[in-house]
Amino acid sequence: MAKKVKKSKPTATKKGRSLKLSKKNKIILGSLLMLFSIALFFSFVSFYFTWQADQSLLSEFSDRNEEAKNLLNKFGAAISHFFVYKGFGLASLIFTFLFFITGLHLFLSLDKKGLVRKWIWGLVFIIWISITLGFFAEKRPLLGGIVGYEMNDFLQDYTGKIGVFLLLLFGLTIILVRLFQFTPEDIIVYFKQKSNSLATDFKRKPATVTDESNIEELLPEEEVAPQIIDTYTHKKDIPPLELDDKDDGFKIEVAKSEEVDDIAMEVEKIKEEVEDTDLLSNKLVEDFGEFDPTLELGNYKFPTIELLDQHGVGGGITINQEELEENKNKIVETLRNYKIGIAQIKATIGPTVTLYEIVPEAGVRISKIKNLEDDIALSLAALGIRIIAPIPGKGTIGIEVPNKNATIVSMRSVIASPKFQKAEMELPIAFGKTISNETFVVDLAKMPHLLMAGATGQGKSVGLNAVLTSLLYKKHPAEVKFVLVDPKKVELTLFNKIERHYLAKLPDVEEAIITDNTKVINTLNSLCIEMDDRYELLKLAMVRNIKEYNTKFKARKLNPNDGHKFLPYIVLVIDEFADLIMTAGKEVETPIARLAQLARAIGIHLIIATQRPSVNVITGIIKANFPARIAFRVTSKIDSRTILDAQGADQLIGRGDMLFTQGNDVTRIQCAFVDTPEVAKITEYIGSQRAYPEAHLLPEYVGGDDSGTSLDNDISERDAMFRDAAEVIVVAQQGSASLIQRKLKLGYNRAGRIIDQLEAAGIVGSFEGSKARQVLVPDMYALDQLLENEKK
Numbered sequence: 001m002a003k004k005v006k007k008s009k010p011t012a013t014k015k016g017r018s019l020k021l022s023k024k025n026k027i028i029l030g031s032l033l034m035l036f037s038i039a040l041f042f043s044f045v046s047f048y049f050t051w052q053a054d055q056s057l058l059s060e061f062s063d064r065n066e067e068a069k070n071l072l073n074k075f076g077a078a079i080s081h082f083f084v085y086k087g088f089g090l091a092s093l094i095f096t097f098l099f100f101i102t103g104l105h106l107f108l109s110l111d112k113k114g115l116v117r118k119w120i121w122g123l124v125f126i127i128w129i130s131i132t133l134g135f136f137a138e139k140r141p142l143l144g145g146i147v148g149y150e151m152n153d154f155l156q157d158y159t160g161k162i163g164v165f166l167l168l169l170f171g172l173t174i175i176l177v178r179l180f181q182f183t184p185e186d187i188i189v190y191f192k193q194k195s196n197s198l199a200t201d202f203k204r205k206p207a208t209v210t211d212e213s214n215i216e217e218l219l220p221e222e223e224v225a226p227q228i229i230d231t232y233t234h235k236k237d238i239p240p241l242e243l244d245d246k247d248d249g250f251k252i253e254v255a256k257s258e259e260v261d262d263i264a265m266e267v268e269k270i271k272e273e274v275e276d277t278d279l280l281s282n283k284l285v286e287d288f289g290e291f292d293p294t295l296e297l298g299n300y301k302f303p304t305i306e307l308l309d310q311h312g313v314g315g316g317i318t319i320n321q322e323e324l325e326e327n328k329n330k331i332v333e334t335l336r337n338y339k340i341g342i343a344q345i346k347a348t349i350g351p352t353v354t355l356y357e358i359v360p361e362a363g364v365r366i367s368k369i370k371n372l373e374d375d376i377a378l379s380l381a382a383l384g385i386r387i388i389a390p391i392p393g394k395g396t397i398g399i400e401v402p403n404k405n406a407t408i409v410s411m412r413s414v415i416a417s418p419k420f421q422k423a424e425m426e427l428p429i430a431f432g433k434t435i436s437n438e439t440f441v442v443d444l445a446k447m448p449h450l451l452m453a454g455a456t457g458q459g460k461s462v463g464l465n466a467v468l469t470s471l472l473y474k475k476h477p478a479e480v481k482f483v484l485v486d487p488k489k490v491e492l493t494l495f496n497k498i499e500r501h502y503l504a505k506l507p508d509v510e511e512a513i514i515t516d517n518t519k520v521i522n523t524l525n526s527l528c529i530e531m532d533d534r535y536e537l538l539k540l541a542m543v544r545n546i547k548e549y550n551t552k553f554k555a556r557k558l559n560p561n562d563g564h565k566f567l568p569y570i571v572l573v574i575d576e577f578a579d580l581i582m583t584a585g586k587e588v589e590t591p592i593a594r595l596a597q598l599a600r601a602i603g604i605h606l607i608i609a610t611q612r613p614s615v616n617v618i619t620g621i622i623k624a625n626f627p628a629r630i631a632f633r634v635t636s637k638i639d640s641r642t643i644l645d646a647q648g649a650d651q652l653i654g655r656g657d658m659l660f661t662q663g664n665d666v667t668r669i670q671c672a673f674v675d676t677p678e679v680a681k682i683t684e685y686i687g688s689q690r691a692y693p694e695a696h697l698l699p700e701y702v703g704g705d706d707s708g709t710s711l712d713n714d715i716s717e718r719d720a721m722f723r724d725a726a727e728v729i730v731v732a733q734q735g736s737a738s739l740i741q742r743k744l745k746l747g748y749n750r751a752g753r754i755i756d757q758l759e760a761a762g763i764v765g766s767f768e769g770s771k772a773r774q775v776l777v778p779d780m781y782a783l784d785q786l787l788e789n790e791k792k
């Protein structure tokens with residue numbers, strides 16, 4: 001553990017953290033900047049008093065006998081000359097403020113955001129002040145500095161004095177509005193307040209007046225209302241109504257409400273409380289850097305591009321003008337024969353097919369062209385013509401015609417393409433090139449599972465190799481692990497070499513690549529356990545997916561002591577899915593469906609390939625969970641529909657020509673070609689490097705009781721026909737229940753039980769899917785010996 005911690009330091013600084021300073025360095029740099037700013041301040045101020053005396057000294061800077069008058073001697077004189085005289089004049093003092101503030105930020109490790117704002121506004125201020133001083137005090141260059149003087153001069157050449165003045169005014173407005181948040185209302189309010197306070201000063205304490213008796217006292221004598229005597233009642237105390245008109249000046253409420261506005265309120269910034277774990281993680285990150293999962297294989301080198309071959313000549317597409325012209329004429333002619341006029345035609349040349357886009361004349365029905373597929377194919381004398389009517393989103397009709405000389409799309413060219421190299425994806429896959437010759441890159445993590453189907457020999461295995469190669473070129477062994485299932489036993493064997501780098505397996509299994517169908521069930525169930533475990537970890541970490549989880553783990557916010565660990569992506573590849581479904585049926589389908597439904601968030605992705613695209617292999621439940629599908633060439637329209645829910649795969653030309661769909665639209669792609677020797681070279685390259693001690697271990701799955709080891713080998717409970725059955729098996733050297741059924745005329749269940757007992761006795765091997773079990777006893781003599789020994 002201690003070792004690991006030590007190791008983590010160098011990479012932390014290496015990886016993008018080179019600009020980050022440690023706390024101690026920040027304190028040192030911060031204090032240096034603050035002291036420097038103080039020195040600058042004194043230099044600048046004293047420069048204004050001593051510049052004349054010191055000016056001659058500047059050329060004799062190295063002469064130690066000369067002494068400057070500046071408070072900071074020659075250094076002060078020189079730096080002030082640079083900043084004040086040659087620079088921005090009086091405004092240079094703002095630099096001292098900016099340096100000081102920067103130093104303070106570093107010293108106290110404050111947030112950078114505010115600082116950047118201060119610098120930006122500081123610089124704006126400096127420039128504005130220096131130009132303004134240059135403008136108003138042209139005769140005194142020390143105020144505006146040479147920059148101010150020259151800029152002012154420059155602006156005046158173009159806009160004249162008035163123009164510069166207006167520009168400066170505009171600059172001032174920007175500063176007032178943006179920096180000081182000044183608005184015209186503020187100005188109005190300000191003047192109102194001023195006028196109000198002036199008004200109240202003039203009036204003699206009117207605000208305290210409340211009753212009429214006082215009012216009378218205050219009014220000048222001649223204004224006192226004459227006593228009124230009611231002519232009817234003869235009462236004297238009638239309220240003097242007209243007095244109201246005269247007390248206009250006494251309205252006092254308005255001023256009161258404005259006073260409330262006047263009180264400035266200071267809003268205190270609330271400090272976010274930093275959580276405990278955050279503090280700890282921040283400290284850990286500060287000390288050791290972010291967690292780097294690739295550290296254990298720190299010297300791992302990704303395979304180089306030279307390991308891949310450049311198939312074909314130069315890799316580019318050769319345009320055959322004659323062929324293009326010929327095809328175009330044939331299309332136009334055929335359509336004309338059926339009275340279909342064409343307004344426009346355009347050709348896009350791809351690696352294997354050329355797309356002719358047609359705009360038919362107005363009034364032509366699209367279905368009419370679609371029905372002519374076979375006729376066009378006949379006239380072009382070509383296989384694999386596909387008509388797309390209309391091309392989605394384009395409003396044209398596409399006719400795809402295979403090129404006479406197809407260009408091989410080499411894996412090298414797609415891996416080297418910028419699109420793949422710069423792909424910021426979790427699991428980028430470069431499949432090949434589209435019809436318009438663009439590299440086609442998709443993210444497996446987004447798919448999130450892939451179904452590949454196609455008749456035999458049409459490029460499935462090459463496609464799988466292309467997927468695996470893409471991932472090997474982009475992902476470190478710590479980031480992705482493969483679980484490979486290869487019932488054909490030959491397709492993926494090359495990947496054995498990278499077992500300890502990239503493969504994952506069950507703990508008690510020897511070979512990481514699974515070729516035995518019974519082991520697949522265990523592995524799938526183990527992956528389900530892994531999935532549940534990962535969900536538990538995600539729940540504990542309070543995140544929603546593997547990406548967030550790993551980011552949090554890298555930031556050291558998850559404690560490994562609580563079971564947290566960096567989670568690599570797991571890609572399960574099953575090369576011949578039909579074979580699996582045939583032999584294990586539901587036992588395989590259920591965990592696959594579970595994984596497909598739930599595993600996307602926790603980084604387990606499935607790629608299943610099959611050459612038998614029938615509905616009992618690609619069942620509804622599988623299809624529903626595999627939105628991303630690839631179809632290589634198939635033999636019938638029905639197969640195409642089974643895979644893609646659309647026809648078209650039956651019209652492909654094979655050799656890696658494929659259709660890809662991830663929902664609605666179907667894209668035709670020429671799959672990148674990677675040959676077996678290339679894969680061998682890549683796996684060799686990776687395999688020869690330092691590896692993990694063993695393959696990535698999946699959780700143990702207990703309950704998959706098909707090895708027979710736990711079968712009860714109790715002699716007394718054996719079937720009466722046990723010995724006879726053993727003899728049949730040994731003589732025929734074929735361990736199958738149906739043989740016992742036939743020879744001994746037993747029912748299926750009984751024969752099955754006897755087979756289990758034979759396995760427990762060590763006469764036949766374990767269940768091997770569709771194949772017969774291995775017979776472990778060579779002849780009758782050995783069988784007699786074995787059974788005799790048992791009795792002892």
Ligand SMILES: Nc1ncnc2c1ncn2[C@@H]1O[C@H](COP(=O)(O)OP(=O)(O)OP(=O)(O)O)[C@@H](O)[C@H]1O
Pocket residue numbers: 408409454455456457458459460461462463611655656657670671672673674
């Ligand atoms: N992308 C490609 N570009 C050029 N040729 C290809 C491409 N893919 C396949 N081929 C050719 O087709 C042959 C058969 O391909 P592949 O072995 O991948 O077929 P498959 O579908 O896996 O067959 P099977 O199901 O029998 O294993 C290859 O040997 C190669 O010559």
